[in-house]
Amino acid sequence: MKEKFFNAVKFAPVILFWFVVWEGAAFLIQSDIIIVSPRVTFARLFELGATAGFWGSIGTSLGRILRGFLLALGAGVVLAALCAKFKIAERLVLPAVKVLNAVPIASFTILALMAFHSSNLSIFIAFVTVLPIVFFNTLKGIESTSPQLLEMANIFRVPTYKKIFYIYLKTLAPFVASAATTGVGFAWKSGIAAELIGVVRGTIGANLHTARIFLNTADLFAWTIAIVVLSYLMENALRFFFGKVIK
């Protein structure tokens, strides 16, 4: 706890420095369309924070993106386990996930807009963005499971559920944790980008779209800060959760 406090204290001058740079840039450029000062941004953020629409948009985006993220987390782990166990699954799934990894988010978004109702867009986009990350990390984790421990468990005729719990899950946890903490940031960014492209009503993306249309840079900056803070909180919540699991 003490260490965290001292780290925060050490980090404060760095934040202050960048705020000064930001304030200086806003002062020099003198254009509220290109850049607004931190004071204006935070004032706007507090204004927005006082409205129900702000929290409603955050809740909607957060709920959908988290759903896509969690679905990808589950599907990625299950698919990787199937691929590790069955050669045929590996032959079928591996190329598909590789393609998924290479296709640009914009293509998926346009495709999804034609196929689904736009309210499900960010769920789908978060899902396809995170799935390859979780899949490849989990596969790597399974491959790194100690063959000696598995051989030991086989010799002692240890039941499968114990092997999964004591060997596989313990080996996989750091890999899945790493994928989840990386993936949540990607889910968040891609999900909001999809909402923006699809102009999904009542979401963060739609608010960014409105800010762009009206050249309202203060709103754009305020929403961006909200996105960064939420991404940071989600990533740290996951770190905390997996920290407990790995312990």
Added chain:
Amino acid sequence: MIRLKNICKSFGEQSVLRDISMEFAEGITCIMGPSGVGKTTLINIAAGIIAPDCGEIIGLHGKKVSMIFQEDRLLEWETALTNVLFVNNNRPRAIELLTQAGLADSLHKKAADLSGGMKRRVCLCRALIAQHDLLILDEPFKGLDAEIKPSIMQMVKDHANGITICITHDPSEAEFLGGRVISFAS
């Protein structure tokens, strides 16, 4: 009784076992010999872990095997007690064995935090608690302190049942355990 008949095994170009035949009857059999002559390969074949290139193993089918491996192969992130319970859920028996092995104060310590000798004792408890017809011990007393070693050897003698095969470099260990001694030469 387990019979190994005309066993041979090579790893790449290196021939480790050539036309080996031997029998393991009920009781303790100690295998002695210098490092690198293929003792561990032989018992891994006897345990069914690795397949021989030629020859056959008679009498292994359906037998329950328990083993102390050359390496500890412990779940380093789990406690000494959990490592023993991993192979058999009999908690009172696990605690009894660990206590006998002088680990009563270390039941809840993670394997990673135990010394080499303590880990070896956890391995022994794990091997003894598992139901077995064939008990294979690959240098079970490696790294044990001189004070604790006699009681651990006695523990093996008391608890080993069925067919027990023990690899050792130390003639005094073989003598203590009694039974048959097979000397392996290169």
